[in-house]
Amino acid sequence: MSSRDRILGRIRRAAGDGRPDPDVPRDYLRVHGVRTPAETADLLAAHLTEYRAQVHRTDAAGIAPLLGRLLAARGARTVLVPPGLPPHWLDRAEAVTVADRAPSTPYELDAVDSVVTGCALAIAETGTIVLDGGPGQGRRRITLVPDHHVCVVRVPGQVVDSVPQALPLLDPTRPLTWISGPSATSDIELDRVEGVHGPRTLEVILLTGPAE
Numbered sequence: 001m002s003s004r005d006r007i008l009g010r011i012r013r014a015a016g017d018g019r020p021d022p023d024v025p026r027d028y029l030r031v032h033g034v035r036t037p038a039e040t041a042d043l044l045a046a047h048l049t050e051y052r053a054q055v056h057r058t059d060a061a062g063i064a065p066l067l068g069r070l071l072a073a074r075g076a077r078t079v080l081v082p083p084g085l086p087p088h089w090l091d092r093a094e095a096v097t098v099a100d101r102a103p104s105t106p107y108e109l110d111a112v113d114s115v116v117t118g119c120a121l122a123i124a125e126t127g128t129i130v131l132d133g134g135p136g137q138g139r140r141r142i143t144l145v146p147d148h149h150v151c152v153v154r155v156p157g158q159v160v161d162s163v164p165q166a167l168p169l170l171d172p173t174r175p176l177t178w179i180s181g182p183s184a185t186s187d188i189e190l191d192r193v194e195g196v197h198g199p200r201t202l203e204v205i206l207l208t209g210p211a212e
Helices: 003-015 037-050 063-074 106-110 163-169
Strands: 054-059 078-081 096-099 114-117 121-123 128-131 148-155 177-179 184-186 192-194 201-208
Touching: 037 054, 037 148, 037 201, 054 063, 063 114, 063 148, 063 201, 121 163, 128 148
Parallel strands: 054 201, 078 096, 078 114, 114 148, 148 201
Antiparallel strands: 121 128, 128 177, 184 192
16 A cells, blocks of 8 residues: 555545545546647747747758757767767767766766757647656756756657647656756746756757657
């Protein structure tokens, strides 16, 4: 019996009415409107941009040149690369690659200029990218400590319209990280501060074409 079951059992015994739990209606909309895959990708890009992420589009032939340009524009001398990321994606990058290692300290990760990862999926209606530590994504901390994160989303295969569509596709036992734009917070006067809980700069590449 889980802790949740024990707590709910105590509540039921305290209530003492013996009635069965009421059915919870699940008739809410799973998606708002009907879209083509291209329109879904456009909606994702619009929401990411609204959250101050930088969105780029390319295909398999253009991914290496694009990543090379983005890292050069950032002035990145080092780039953290998780296992499972296609090696040829960084063929045009001049930055020194750094492996995702379990012994790496927060200080070592903070010294890395950029990190490039894939993702588990992306949600168009909320402009959210979900990482689950799968191939090409690495440990959760590598996307929280370095200040520049480039995330590649395969279109249309990794893009869904809504959160209700996304949840059945995700494994709740994995370390899920939900990202909606760069890290940001604000105080009571609504002064925005970026980079407190993660990277200050988020760049998203929408990669079209078949999986490599």
